[in-house]
Amino acid sequence: MQQVQPLDRIFLALADPGRRGMVEQLARGPATVKELAQPANMRLPSAVKHLKVLEEGGIVVSRKAGRTRTYAMRRDAFALVNDWVNARETALNAAFDRLAQVIADMPEEEQR
Template structure:
């Protein structure tokens, strides 16, 4: 379970930055080269590469080098971890709101007596 939490920490850290989220959005359309991904951003390539390394380190993307071109692609398995965690949180909050609704309804019935 601790490894799972550590993975989530890295994923959410990667998702916390708007540049990295924009890269992931672009990769949602399909694989792209580093230079193609870097074009929309006004930053030096070494700075942009820090974002790529963090995304790769968190497992959200995979990179592969072919000749002189490094291509990035989304790694869907890590998104499944996030979805699993968010679903569990959703179930917890849904249960809490259901219990609150039951409590309020019971209180209203008591007040009407």
């Protein structure tokens, strides 16, 4: 069985709209499971499952104080995604630069 890579886990975690909503909420600050479940009308066990996926994806971290578990965004949550996007952008820009150079090097058609 193929091992899931960190970037794959991040994209998997963000594939669900409910989890993306939780990320949006956590981007504004830490929240409890109950606070995260409420806007999505989600039951607590379902919210915990979604939060586990986000935690395994490296997007959030949790802390437990007594009976209350609080989640927060990881400071470097999207560093790997940013690196991946920047690498794709660099490659695309290089391809366009090569195309522009080929076009510039083409002889102009003779005037008739």
